[in-house]
Amino acid sequence: MxxxxxxxxxxxxxxxxxxxxxxxxxxxxxxxxxxxxxxxxxxxxxxxxxxxxxxxxxxxxxxxxxxxxxxxxxxxxxxxxxxxxxxxxxxxxxxxxxxxxxxxxxxxxxxxxxxxxxxxxxxxxxxxxxxxxxxxxxxxxxxxxxxWAINLGRRVALERVAHLFCEIFERLRPVGMIEGNSCIMPVTQMDLADATGLSVVHLNRTVQELRASGLIVLRERTLTINDLDALKDAALFSPSYLQLYRSG
Amino acid sequence: MxxxxxxxxxxxxxxxxxxxxxxxxxxxxxxxxxxxxxxxxxxxxxxxxxxxxxxxxxxxxxxxxxxxxxxxxxxxxxxxxxxxxxxxxxxxxxxxxxxxxxxxxxxxxxxxxxxxxxxxxxxxxxxxxxxxxxxxxxxxxxxxxxxWAINLGRRVALERVAHLFCEIFERLRPVGMIEGNSCIMPVTQMDLADATGLSVVHLNRTVQELRASGLIVLRERTLTINDLDALKDAALFSPSYLQLYRSG
DNA sequence: CGTGGAGTTGACGTACGTCAATAACGGTGG
DNA sequence: CCACCGTTATTGACGTACGTCAACTCCACG
The missing domain is CATH 2.60.120.10 (Jelly Rolls)
Known part of the structure; x- marks a missing residue:
């Protein structure tokens, strides 16, 4: 067929x-x-x-x-x-x-x-x-x-949220779901809180901290990462675990 | 052969x-x-x-x-x-x-x-x-x-440590490594802290809390669980994720 | 105009971490 | 057998990153 x-x-x-x-x-x-x-x-x-x-x-x-x-x-x-x-x-x-x-x-x-x-x-x-x-x-x-275990167990709130954003971004990339330095972020802050093991209130403050530092823009269900390398540094993010680049 | x-x-x-x-x-x-x-x-x-x-x-x-x-x-x-x-x-x-x-x-x-x-x-x-x-x-x-993700993200210290002990115990059971209500626990408190996402100091206090409540005895590298059901309750432990009982 | 979900903010409490000292233990060499 | 040492366990004092509670705003949708 x-x-x-x-x-x-x-x-x-x-x-x-x-x-x-x-x-x-x-x-x-x-x-x-x-x-x-x-x-x-x-x-x-x-x-x-x-x-x-x-x-x-x-x-x-x-x-x-x-x-x-x-x-x-x-x-x-x-x-x-x-x-x-x-x-x-x-x-x-x-x-x-x-x-x-x-x-x-x-x-x-x-x-x-x-x-x-x-x-x-x-x-x-x-x-x-x-x-x-x-x-x-x-x-x-x-x-x-x-x-995720080390994220929840050993990273502090700011690193944790930054790490989650990095991971989402890098996982969306290979399926063509990012545009430039932006991707959609169609989830509520409560979902993000439940994913990072934080309370909604503290997640909100952490997101604002990331915004204030100029690393990200998050509004209207869109995440824009102004400086991906800087965000990765802040998150202690190393993408090898995603196995995106296969040696054969 | x-x-x-x-x-x-x-x-x-x-x-x-x-x-x-x-x-x-x-x-x-x-x-x-x-x-x-x-x-x-x-x-x-x-x-x-x-x-x-x-x-x-x-x-x-x-x-x-x-x-x-x-x-x-x-x-x-x-x-x-x-x-x-x-x-x-x-x-x-x-x-x-x-x-x-x-x-x-x-x-x-x-x-x-x-x-x-x-x-x-x-x-x-x-x-x-x-x-x-x-x-x-x-x-x-x-x-x-x-x-482990929900353990690290959503359980408080006492529940977390109790849950870890329950899991270890139930995973050792099918390979014949428990005796009565005891099993060996050949790891340092630092290892347990690293497994539960706690500091060594707080892990120690938590273990002592479990001891004081009479739920466990932990000494000389041996863990004894006095009341497994009570420990499971304290840990919010439900063993189904271990898939120990297969339906076929 | 309401109504409810989502986001935001402030005030305050607490469960945890950090630092530092001490005690107990186990191994090693004398 | 004891002296020594490093590792592990324990305890106290104190700091802080987070949670909780409650108010308020801002939409989106009726």
Whole structure:
């Protein structure tokens, strides 16, 4: 079969990202594209796609929009443990596991492809590079998760927020979602607070400190980084954990 | 070939753990055992097995002893991002990646099996259940890493330390390393501080608070949990993320 | 005009970190 | 066996980066 121009551009982020992790054969990519097109779905902003404790019966690949993984404590305290950007998959990370250990919520309206478990299994059984690409994705995710641990455990508020902005920026870059030194930042300060382990009030003051120092502009849901190198310095940010540059 | 009794008991934790993640065929297990026996290594306490930035050219499976994954910031701040216990593998999580994003250090004398990259690749290429077991291990690791994020970001000191003790205890249980309500705790308070994102001083005070409340006894490198349920309550600990009970 | 979510600000409290001293411990050599 | 030493654990005094509470503003959307 052949894909329309519209289909191609819709599926582009996923193909681009997986291919960056592991080179995919043309057949593998075609099979994946076809499976994704069959399961296209939309969700509004602020919806839970799946919740902690839910059984995992499909893998979702995000085509547009932002999501987050989060966990909550009984008394309501909430921690966003990671973001999910276009091209990334939701729960391939869990397809071998019985139930979700965390929840996934949309932060914006989202388009994603849902691939049922059996379908996904036959996909990756049929092509080694595809299986490796998804495995690789979960390894990169693991590395990101480790960086978040040191971010939450050892960086002070200003470094923490600066680091988060650097990471978001660098993760959006390879999927073509930045323009110059700006990107959209479609989340509330409460989300940013939950991602950095801060209170909303202190997050707000920290953002203002970053603004006052001239490092960033954040308004109207757009983040502009005036001096990326300076922001990285302030954040003690070193991008190697993102594994963006593969040696082969 | 056949294994001696001593070999069997040495390799037991690894086989037990991988098998719990995914049932291994007898052939797969034999092949893995053989590969491990070929690459047996020992390391003393306090050694770095591999450092951030190093290329990954082999997978290590821990047979006895404790290790930790850690990251450091330029100015020396250090965060232990996870522990590694017998039966777990070190860098299968990274074998598809070019370089390490973190360091791995021994916390005690350690026996491990080193499997070279090419050897490991042919092992998992030859048996699907083995590949899945290792993938599964990295998924569980990912889930643990997420729990650490909420631990560092949203739990207060007492909950954090209590949670760490619960996690260690429950992870040691399936590899037969607890006795009654006790397990060894061969790490310094500085290590525990680096794992919980606290200062040594505050960690010490927190441990004493746990002692004073009668929840734990910690002395002579042994942790005794007087009332596990009470400790779990204090920690807001829910073990499902450890994926210890698989539905199949 | 309301209404509610998001952002912002001030006042104040506190859980943590830092610094520094001391005590307990474990190993080493005499 | 003891003297010595470095590492680890503990304690007190004090500082501070953060959280909490509460008010107020500013929109966006009815």
């Amino acid at each position: 052949s894909l329309s121009i519209a289909d191609r551009s819709l599926l582009e982020p996923a193909a681009r990202r997986l291919n960056a992790l592991r080179p995919l054969s043309a057949e593998a990519r075609a099979a994946l594209d076809y499976a994704m097109l069959e399961g296209l779905q939309r969700a509004g902003s602020g919806e839970d796609l799946i919740s902690e404790g839910d059984p995992v019966d499909s893998v979702r690949v995000v085509l547009s929009g932002w999501l987050c993984r989060y966990k909550t404590l009984e008394d309501g305290r909430r921690q966003i443990v990671n973001f999910i950007f276009p091209g990334e998959s939701c729960d391939a990370h869990a397809y071998l596991l019985a139930v979700m250990d965390h929840s996934i919520a949309t932060l914006t309206p989202v388009v994603y492809a849902e691939i049922k478990r059996a379908r996904f299994e036959s996909l990756i059984a049929g092509d080694r590079s595809l299986a490796e690409a998804f495995w690789c994705e979960s390894l990169v995710n693991n590395a990101i998760q480790r960086e | 056949s294994l001696s009794i001593a070999d069997r008991s040495l390799l037991e934790p690894a086989a037990r753990r991988l098998n719990a993640l995914r049932p291994l065929s007898a052939e797969a297990r034999a092949a893995l055992d053989y590969a491990m026996l070929e690459g047996l290594q020992r390391a003393g306490s306090g050694e770095d097995l591999i450092s951030e930035g190093d290329p990954v050219d082999s997978v290590r499976v821990v047979l006895s002893g404790w290790l930790c994954r850690y990251k450091t910031l330029e100015d020396g701040r250090r965060q232990i991002v996870n522990f590694i216990f017998p039966g777990e593998s070190c860098d299968a999580h990274a074998y598809l990646l070019a370089v390490m994003d973190h360091s791995i250090a021994t916390l005690t004398p350690v026996v491990y099996a080193e499997i070279k990259r090419a050897r490991f690749e042919s092992l998992i290429a030859g048996d699907r259940s083995l590949a899945e077991a290792f993938w599964c291990e990295s998924l569980v690791n990912n889930a643990i890493q997420r729990e």
